[in-house]
Amino acid sequence: MKLQVKLALYNTLTKLAIIVFTGLLILFSLENITYNHITARLKDKKDELMKHLSSKEITQILNQQQSFTDYNILKEEYIFLKPILYRSSRQTEESFTTARRTIEQTTDTYLILTYKFNFNNRSYLLEIGDTMDAVIQLKQTIKEFTLLMLFVALSLTLVIDLVFTKYLLTPFYQIIDRKLIRVNDPMNFDYKKVTTTTQDFELLDSSISTLMKKIADLFILEKQFIANVSHELLTPISIISSRLENVLLQEKLTEDSENKIFASLKTLNRLKSIINSLLLISKVENLQFNKNDTIDLKNIIAEVYSELEDRLEDKGIVFSNTMGHAYHFQGNNSLIHTLLFNLINNAIKYNTKGGSIVIADALYSEQYILEISDTGIGMDNEQIELAFNRFEKLNRHEKESYGLGLAIVKSITAFHSIRININSVKDKGTTVKLIFSKESI
Amino acid sequence: MNVLIVEDEKGLALEMDEFLSHEGFTIEHARTKKTAGEKIFVNNYDFILLDLGLPDGDGFELLKALKNLKDRNDAVIILTARGAVDDRIMGLEQGADDYLAKPFSLNELLARIHAITRRKHKLESNEIAVKDFRINIQNRTVHYREERINLTKKEFEIFNYLVLNKNRVISRINLTEHVWGDVLEINSDSNFVDVHVKNLRKKLSQFTPVDWFETVRSIGYRVNI
Structure with missing residues (x-):
């Protein structure tokens, strides 16, 4: 109540x-x-x-x-x-x-x-x-009068009370609505004060704002930290990798050292991949991308398909695209490309040999849904929850996975206000749903 | 060909120097915007490798200054750790010929330099001969004697890149990056490229044995010619 x-x-x-x-x-x-x-x-x-x-x-x-x-x-x-x-x-x-x-x-x-x-x-x-x-x-009259008074006074005060408490509590509900319910990211917090003469609400308002400011500051700091660290790390990696490449040019290298140097280059590459992924996430989260492109999902999926065609072939996976709607929205083309690439690449990577991948869509009055289903190894509920965390590797034997693919997916979908929904059955397959709501775009 | 390396990281500049000298380029260095500006003003270069984050200013300003000079044909490749999409677009819009995000492979740098050279100066023929095969870079085709070999886009890229970096082991990662760009940096499988190489080699060996197309175990590939 x-x-x-x-x-x-x-x-x-x-x-x-x-x-x-x-x-x-x-x-x-x-x-x-x-x-x-x-x-x-x-x-x-x-x-x-x-x-x-x-x-x-x-x-x-x-x-x-x-x-x-x-x-x-x-x-x-x-x-x-x-x-x-x-x-x-x-x-x-x-x-x-x-x-x-x-x-x-x-x-x-x-x-x-x-x-x-x-x-x-x-x-x-x-x-x-x-x-x-x-x-x-007389008793009867007084009884009746009292009852009447009771009724009139009750209804009158009830109405007055409702109106007054409504007036009194309006700032409170505003605070709750504007500062708590509608905030899903401290970066988009509305610091404008709610007008109220009630001291307690003023205090509540300013406390929430202060708290949120602290959280936002920490957020910014974290993002800056990641961006700076990543950026500063790239130059030294560049130097080491160039140096190793030059060492490889020497003709008197033994095969063993050559192997070791290539292994080191591979490790460096891995480091670079992680840093670039983190940088990408941090840039998406810092809203450093624009959303000025008109996205044609069908087109992007065709592009991704052509990039991954050989892998599909290699694994003998049947890829079918049953998309029936031409849905367009404003977004960032290269990010949406990365998003779909990661999702379809995962659908291939975790698929079984000779499995299948189905892309389907559905258009409703309020939303458009794009579904990517595979017949792969699937995940249980616990794994689905963890899947979007950074550095979360579900398959610990997967050497080439850094556990950042779905974290990137998450940040890109959040940036475009796309809801993502994963349904998965262990050993049966996974269905990823991207839900584009028409209002938000 | 002479190259100006505008790079404040001494270590990196020296490595590029070593690699490119080995390829027969003449190298000059500039570590600040000021010295780079002076050098660009005085000399013509075939290539300027331009780092954007210089201690005394933005590399973009150098690019702008260069484009304001008359009768200059210096090719500019931007090298930067910024890697932002906007930077890439801005650099190319302002007249840079190419853009490489750090860290990059020196092989990749060389491939880009070759590509620009061909495009810009039309010095070399568009055809490269590899044994009895001919690669036409313009048309992106490969012929065995007079017969055209049907290669996919990626198979062509792989072949071309390996030939360009002939007699040098090219790692799978290097090759993957060259052919697919940065997309695969996430979750890349190291054997990603093997399927393509296998197909490529099959197609080539239909005509003649290709024992010069060598697989270097656990590392990558090398074309010995």
């Missing part, structure tokens, strides 16, 4: 709790207050009645008793007197109850004071009732 929604929900819930609590409190105290109030009134009435009590009045009341008679028109109160069995020892007792009584065909809930007393050697039971309806009605 998003922070914004969480905050809004939290606010709503606390408000809900407060309103429910106050509502309950009001209801409860209202009931108590009215109850106390009514009992006090009933007591007063009883006291007054008792004070002026006379035989005549009792008779009068008892006569009227045939039907419950009201003291007032609204039937809010009634008085009821009834002779009961005389007991001289009877103590006056008084109690309150809530009960329903029917007075003149109207049934209502009353709070009733029941009073038993002796008067002139007779016992009587006196009931004075006061209707509770008003109270119940």
Whole structure:
């Protein structure tokens, strides 16, 4: 759940709790207050009645008793007197109850004071009732009002909270989006500050920027280091290799020394290859290539094929190109050439004698996919993960591999925003998918 | 033919000197842009081997200065460790005749020099005779007496390169690099070139035994003529 929604929900819930609590409190105290109030009134009435009590009045009341008679028109109160069995020892007792009584065909809930007393050697039971309806009605009204308030306040605060937290958190989401999600390379980091008045977000923003700057600096340093070292190494290699070539010109060399010198030249060549590969990767990563060529994949594959034709023949590999779409995009021709060369060369190198290589493609509305499948030795999942690392040699017996081929592939595809996907089954073959998304190019 | 080597790395300059002298070239040296500029201004050279990264400036400026001089026909081969594609294009656009990235093989340098010589001065005939075979560099064909031998592009390149560097062992790597360029520097198989040599030799030996086309065990090949 998003922070914004969480905050809004939290606010709503606390408000809900407060309103429910106050509502309950009001209801409860209202009931108590009215109850106390009514009992006090009933007591007063009883006291007054008792004070002026006379035989005549009792008779009068008892006569009227045939039907419950009201003291007032609204039937809010009634008085009821009834002779009961005389007991001289009877103590006056008084109690309150809530009960329903029917007075003149109207049934209502009353709070009733029941009073038993002796008067002139007779016992009587006196009931004075006061209707509770008003109270119940009030309670109902308050209940409804509280509910309505609750609902209105809740929806209002929920909306306001959502809007406000959205406003409040906008910089936060901007930071997350611009500085974290959309950054897949510290070199393309957006250092522009996100406008916010919230201190914490400012801190977050600047911390991420500082961190990213450190990473980017390290990146640049690493790349420069590789470029410089590689470059500085090439001149000495050049000197040694020329010197060895000159030594070979001497006629009095024994065969053994000649072999050793050629072996040294071979080693030097290997060193040169590694350095040139590293330089290539570093240049691609440093964006030192332009992307101004219109790439014709079919054409490049034909070129690569003609370069590798003899190797295919030598290994008896059947090469079939089933490409059916003419897909063009802007890129660097020589890099794409290197990319496809490396991939197809790998497909040959790791293929079995008499195997096959199939180039296929598919065009979708959003993307174009180029597939290079071989029937070679394949890789397991662990090997696929490692394959793109520099100097990772999957086949340790492969003497001529420096483990840089796929690292180069990786940097070229990243440079052109091409996604690369490897599917491989051990001993069955490998399929490399190049996914060109139309948007990115 | 006289060659000016503009190279600040003394070691490399001396090796090139030794190799090219051996091939019969007359060599002069310049280690800075300043001395090179003076020498170029005073003398005509058949070849100027130009390093781009000189201690006191960029070799490109020398190239520009040379191209501004009138009636000069000096061929320029740029030698550089920069190796950037842009450098290569810029160098050729500014009138350099060829471009070699360091480290390069001296055999390769020699092959380039020969190629430029033929192209530029048309001094030599376009045909080279090898025993009873004739290589026509212009048309890129090989004939045995009057009969044309059908060679692939790569087989021709290999044959031509070996003949150009005759009587010298050419390693497989050197040969591979010459024929395929830098593409194969990654994951190159050392026996890559063997298939082609095998086919080439088969095609040649259909006409006459080619025992002068020698395989030097575990190293490479040599054409003895």
